[in-house]
Amino acid sequence: MRRYLYLGVFFAGCAGLAVEMSASRLLGNYFGSSNLVWAVIIGLILIYLSVGYTIGGKWADRSPDFKTFFTILAWASLLIGLVPLAARPILRAASQAFDNMQIGVMVGSFISVLALFSLPVTLLGTASPFAVRLALQEKENAGKVAGKIYTISTLGSFVGTFLPVLLLIPAIGTYRTFVAISSGLMLVALFCLGMTSGFKSTLKLLWMPLLLALATSLGLRGFDKQAEGIIYEGESAYNYIQVQEINDYRLLRLNEGQGIHSIYHPTLNNFNGSWEQVLVAPYFNAAPTTPEDVREIALLGLAAGTSARESYKVYPQAAIDGFEIDPEIVSVGYDLFEMDVPTLNVYVEDARWGLSHSDALYDIISIDAYKPPYIPWHLTTQEFFQETYEHLSDNGALVINVARILDNRRLVDALYTTIHSVYPSVYVVDIPDTLNSMIFATRQPTQSDNLIANYIGLSEDPNTPTLLMSSLETAILNIQPDPQSGTLFTDDKAPLEWITNAMIMDIFRSDQIEVLQ
Numbered sequence: 036m037r038r039y040l041y042l043g044v045f046f047a048g049c050a051g052l053a054v055e056m057s058a059s060r061l062l063g064n065y066f067g068s069s070n071l072v073w074a075v076i077i078g079l080i081l082i083y084l085s086v087g088y089t090i091g092g093k094w095a096d097r098s099p100d101f102k103t104f105f106t107i108l109a110w111a112s113l114l115i116g117l118v119p120l121a122a123r124p125i126l127r128a129a130s131q132a133f134d135n136m137q138i139g140v141m142v143g144s145f146i147s148v149l150a151l152f153s154l155p156v157t158l159l160g161t162a163s164p165f166a167v168r169l170a171l172q173e174k175e176n177a178g179k180v181a182g183k184i185y186t187i188s189t190l191g192s193f194v195g196t197f198l199p200v201l202l203l204i205p206a207i208g209t210y211r212t213f214v215a216i217s218s219g220l221m222l223v224a225l226f227c228l229g230m231t232s233g234f235k236s237t238l239k240l241l242w243m244p245l246l247l248a249l250a251t252s253l254g255l256r257g258f259d260k261q262a263e264g265i266i267y268e269g270e271s272a273y274n275y276i277q278v279q280e281i282n283d284y285r286l287l288r289l290n291e292g293q294g295i296h297s298i299y300h301p302t303l304n305n306f307n308g309s310w311e312q313v314l315v316a317p318y319f320n321a322a323p324t325t326p327e328d329v330r331e332i333a334l335l336g337l338a339a340g341t342s343a344r345e346s347y348k349v350y351p352q353a354a355i356d357g358f359e360i361d362p363e364i365v366s367v368g369y370d371l372f373e374m375d376v377p378t379l380n381v382y383v384e385d386a387r388w389g390l391s392h393s394d395a396l397y398d399i400i401s402i403d404a405y406k407p408p409y410i411p412w413h414l415t416t417q418e419f420f421q422e423t424y425e426h427l428s429d430n431g432a433l434v435i436n437v438a439r440i441l442d443n444r445r446l447v448d449a450l451y452t453t454i455h456s457v458y459p460s461v462y463v464v465d466i467p468d469t470l471n472s473m474i475f476a477t478r479q480p481t482q483s484d485n486l487i488a489n490y491i492g493l494s495e496d497p498n499t500p501t502l503l504m505s506s507l508e509t510a511i512l513n514i515q516p517d518p519q520s521g522t523l524f525t526d527d528k529a530p531l532e533w534i535t536n537a538m539i540m541d542i543f544r545s546d547q548i549e550v551l552q
Contacts, residue, residue, distance in 0.1 A: 036101065039227040040166050041187050043108055046223045047162035048191030049198070053216045054115055054159070055080045057199045058152055060209050060275075061119055061126070076149070083153050087160015094161060095168035102236055104165050105228035109240050111158035112224055116217030116247045118155060119210055122148045163188050205272045205363070214251050221247070267371060271363035278371050285371055287339045287364070297339030299372040304348055304502050309436040309466055310341040311506040312473045313401040314349050316432035318507060319462060319481045322488035325496075326503065328430070329353045333397045335386035335414070336404030339367055340374030346399075347376045349503045355379045356395065358386040387413055387422070396428045402435040405446075412529045415450060419526075420457045424478060433458065433476040440470060445534045447472050448521030456523060463515040472515070486511055 059076050094103070125147050163184060170180045203212040221244060229237035266285075267278035274289045287297035298306050305311055313334070318324050329350045334342055337357030346355055355378050359365050362383045368374035382389045386404060400423050404414055413419060423433050433454070437447050447463060451474060455461045458476035462483055465472050490507045493499040522530065 036231055037170060039231050040101070040104070040169055041184070042223060043105060043227050044162055044166045044184055044187050045191040046220050047108055047111070047159050048188035049195035050112070050115065050191075050216050050220045051084070051156065051159045052192040052195030053199050053203075054152070054156060054195075054213070056196060057119075057204065057209060057212050057216065058149075060199070060204055060270075061122070061213075062148060079149050080152070080156055083156035084160040087157040087162075088164055090157065091161025091164040092168070095165040099168050101169065101231035102228065104162075104169060105224045105231065106236075106240070107158055107161055107165070108224035109221060109228065109243060111155050112217045112219075112221035113243045113247060114155035114158065115220065116214050117250055118151045119213040120250050122151055123210070200272055204270055208270050209275075211251075214247070217247060218244070267367065269363060269367070271361050273361040274364065276361075276363055276367060278367060287367065287372070289364075297341045297368065297372055299339070299341065299344075301373075304345060305505055306341070307467075307509070308469060309403065309471045309473060310345055311502065312436075312464065312466065312510060313342045313346060313399065313403075313434055314503050314506045315464075315473075315486075315510045316399045316401070316434040316475055317430070318489040318493075319432060319460070319475055319477050319483070319485050320430050320479065320489075321481065321485050323492045324430075324485075324489050325493070326350055326499070327352065329398045331395055331397045331428070332356070332399045333390065333393070333395070333401065333426070334358065335390065335400065335402045337368070337381065338364060338403070339372035340376065340379070341372070342401060342403065343374065343376050343379050345502060347378055349500045351378070353378060353398070354395075356382060356393065356397075358382045358384060358389045360385050386411075387419055390426055391422055393426065395426065396431070397426055398428050398431050400427060400431065400433050402433070405435070405437055410446075410531055410535060412524070412531050413526070415453065415531060416524045416526045416529050417453050417456050420454050420476075424457050427478045429478065431478050433474075435474045437472050437474055438470055439465075439472050444472075444518065445521060447474070448518045449524060449534060450474055450521075451518045452521040453524045461517075463518060464510045465513045465515055467509070467513055473510075483514055486514070 055076070058080070059073060062072060062076065094107075166184050166188075167181045170184060171177055199212050199216070203215055207215065225237045225240060225243075228240070264279040264281045265277060266280045267276070269276045277288045279286045279288065283300055283302075285299040286295050288294070289296055295308075298308070298310070300306075313332075317329055326349055330353055332346055332350065332353050332355045334346075334355065334357045337343060337359035340357065343355055343357055346353065355376065357379055359368075359381065360383070365374075365381055365383055386402070390400075402414060402423075404411055420433075427433065435450065435454075437450055439447050451461055451463060454474060454476050458478065459480040460477045460482070462475045463472055464475065486507065490504070490511060493504065493507070522534075524531070
């Protein structure tokens with residue numbers, strides 16, 4: 036009998052952590068996966084479990100039998116499968132509220148969905164104390180039995196931590212992951228109930244899998260979000276991915292959908308955004324600098340390849356190394372964004388790791404991996420920028436796309452300060468009609484007047500691509516004074532959260548969220 040108890044404890048522990056990881060992903064698709072969102076999810080899950088521990092101990096003392104234990108697990112499994120389906124219409128409303136910046140609806144949706152997890156997680160929390168009560172036969176073995184049960188529960192939690200992230204969510208999506216967790220726990224609970232209390236007890240609960248199957252078939256139809264022109268929706272281990280097509284423009288959006296990560300149009304090359312500014316970086320060097328001088332380009336944060344396509348238009352002779360950590364985004368780039376650039380070499384790996392293991396010296400290193408609040412801190416530090424410096428050719432240049440919010444330029448100031456601790460010359464260009472700034476840095480000491488001198492020289496060559504000239508014009512007209520001193524980011528201390536959290540609060544109070552690129 037005890038082996039069935041251990042089996043139930045293992046799967047309860049597995050389901051508990053799997054639900055927590057999946058809940059963060061479910062909410063992250065709509066509200067983002069910032070440290071604030073994670074903190075709220077983990078905090079409330081811990082409260083629900085704590086309530087479950089208390090209830091489980093009292094419940095076990097009143098009804099110490101296997102039938103009660105496995106019936107509780109069966110109910111928990113059913114609620115796991117039903118909660119995200121019940122949450123789906125709420126989250127769709129939240130998606131529309133995000134687009135319209137209806138803060139009250141967004142906050143209400145967030146709280147409502149988290150509240151829906153209270154029942155199944157609380158029931159899962161009853162498992163371990165209930166199991167301890169059932170397993171105890173002699174007081175002398177109490178510590179040994181309790182230790183074994185909590186060990187088995189923790190091993191289940193270990194499996195549950197990785198199962199949804201590495202396997203289920205990328206393979207079947209977040210909603211179906213909840214259904215899979217529910218089905219697995221339900222199967223174990225009903226089987227163990229039959230083995231310990233007779234299969235008549237199991238027959239009385241067979242309506243549960245039938246209800247789950249019906250709710251799943253009805254609740255999983257259609258796209259997760261209701262937005263204009265959705266032509267693709269998918270999930271990976273890293274992101275919720277959505278592609279919209281509006282007036283022949285294809286837009287790549289990730290997670291909660293704010294900000295355009297890549298853009299494509301079948302007849303246009305210039306989108307007057309941050310992507311084109313990658314082309315400008317070499318021309319802070321002394322004139323004459325020409326397109327033929329660019330032989331190697333690294334794009335850290337390839338996304339669906341907008342900058343890669345534009346770089347090929349201007350620098351067809353240059354080898355382009357694109358680093359993108361998410362393989363599903365790469366697939367979307369090839370399938371929907373015409374990313375089959377002849378000179379592009381795609382590396383599906385972390386940008387810093389990939390750059391550190393590259394033997395190439397680049398003429399341009401572009402970093403486009405900052406989308407507040409999702410800024411990988413390890414790509415913002417003094418040590419990282421030292422690595423970029425060492426991977427540039429003698430006349431190489433660095434360019435980074437950075438967000439600012441209205442008058443909040445703290446992120447720009449901090450990155451300028453950090454980069455300037457490594458590079459001799461650093462410049463900031465604000466992209467007009469957006470909330471984006473570009474930070475340029477050169478390996479050699481340079482001056483901003485070089486940009487104008489190179490523009491004049493290139494304008495005299497009829498073969499200079501129009502895309503390059505227009506991008507240079509944007510940079511020249513929008514170059515900014517040197518920023519004020521900001522925080523120096525290091526591998527040991529990079530307090531990005533303080534800055535990005537303040538930026539998020541500012542953007543919620545503005546009406547300019549959609550111009551982030």
